[in-house]
Amino acid sequence: xxxxxxxxxxxxxxxxxxxxxxxxxxxxxxxxxxxxxxxxxxxxxxxxxxxxxxxxxxxxxxxxxxxxxxxxxxxxxxxxxxxxxxxxxxxxxxxxxxxxxxxxxxxxxxxxxxxxxxxxxxxxxxxxxxxxxxxxxxxxxxxxxxxxxxxxxxxxxxxxxxxx
Numbered sequence: 001x002x003x004x005x006x007x008x009x010x011x012x013x014x015x016x017x018x019x020x021x022x023x024x025x026x027x028x029x030x031x032x033x034x035x036x037x038x039x040x041x042x043x044x045x046x047x048x049x050x051x052x053x054x055x056x057x058x059x060x061x062x063x064x065x066x067x068x069x070x071x072x073x074x075x076x077x078x079x080x081x082x083x084x085x086x087x088x089x090x091x092x093x094x095x096x097x098x099x100x101x102x103x104x105x106x107x108x109x110x111x112x113x114x115x116x117x118x119x120x121x122x123x124x125x126x127x128x129x130x131x132x133x134x135x136x137x138x139x140x141x142x143x144x145x146x147x148x149x150x151x152x153x154x155x156x157x158x159x160x161x162x163x164x
Contacts, residue, residue, distance in 0.1 A: 029156025
């Protein structure tokens with residue numbers, strides 16, 4: 001399945017594009033994201049990108065980003081890539097495997113998420129972290145399950161907050 005490269009715009013706000021913008025709004029509204037300087041962008045069906053800044057307040061004692069940063073951004077990027085394919089329910093992470101390949105010493109990092117398989121009950125997606133030099137610093141694969149939580153019932157999931 002190829003991602004939609006049209007990007008959607010004011011003149012072409014399809015149902016999928018409205019869902020994607022509402023997912024971006026949902027991400028921005030999550031209280032946990034007040035702790036992270038990050039921005040989600042749904043780049044097409046089955047793809048996402050989170051751009052975030054890693055600063056010393058998230059370092060471990062040896063002066064690099066703590067593993068919780070890797071997990072959060074990889075999980076979020078994979079999760080939102082998968083949730084582009086599910087328009088009615090919030091997904092839940094049921095498992096996530098990480099590979100931390102290089103220390104993050106700070107700066108702007110990009111988490112790129114990509115749906116891999118599944119559409120009904122369980123979906124699989126992966127993500128990778130890329131540093132400012134273009135090097136991959138981490139990778140992860142997750143399994144996500146449909147929950148009983150309706151997206152439409154979540155206060156942050158709202159197409160009315162979409163700015164075009």
